[in-house]
Amino acid sequence: MNETVEKVASHRDYAGAKLGMWLFLLTELGLFFGPLLLYVMHDIRHPEAFHAASQSLDKTIGFANTLILLTSSLTAALSVASIRRGKTELTLIFIFVTITLGGIFLVNKYLEWTGKIAHGIYPGGDAFAELPPGEAVFYGLYFFTTGLHGLHVIAGMIVLAVTATLTAGGIVNKRDFVKLENAALYWHLVDIIWIFLFPFFYLIS
Amino acid sequence: MSEGGEEGRERTGYATYALVWLGLMGLTWLSVTVAGLEAGALKIAGPLVIAAIKAVFVLAFFMHLKTERGLIRWVVVIGLIAFIVSGALVFSDVAYR
Structure with missing residues (x-):
């Protein structure tokens, strides 16, 4: 009886945990896929306005x-590579650097947003209302999509911070690291989404 | 133990990660350069194709799809195909209406 309880308590399902994470990540892709499709549709309708608005972003x-x-x-x-080799301290350093870089990304984003907002370019702003329809759509999508992405960066930083605590406490270790692996998968997805947002908003219009 | 296979799974070396990162940095620089060209079609398609290549690098190496189980790889591939097909259908509808 005790043996059964022990077995159940120590049961871990790596395959299930990771498959579940990947399914979740696909739904996250879907969340950003919608705004990007809208972007393409409106870019086809207002190519000049999208070009003009895109030029005003800081490449x-x-x-x-x-x-x-x-x-x-x-x-x-x-x-993840470090925890697999049992190097807990190195793992914590890498997580810390990841979170710090996420923070720097957000600071840059903040500076970029406040620059636009200072000129009245934000949904509901004075200058925003004066914009040609195409440019208003561009900025609307820009604020919505990069804002949604920014929230994901914050969520990723929180998840990584929690995972760092678990790693420091030994709950995430060389033999059981799926929580860190899934947190890293989430962070990589946030990165992949930005890989596409960058050319769409800054380069191709 | 069920996670025994996990520990035994092929481990990617630090150097491989660093090389992939260097490649990603280079591709980012390339996409900005291509976008600055005068050539019309390449200017638009170039950065998007480069973004797709970068995403494949991240998926394959950083997210370990290269060494992942078949089931997860299939789930991801089928999911991505579904997105690409629905995107292409919407694009063709809007662009050639």
């Missing part, structure tokens, strides 16, 4: 943020 910040997020993805992957 340098977009480029820098892409490099920052790609680097954070590297450190997230390295944190």
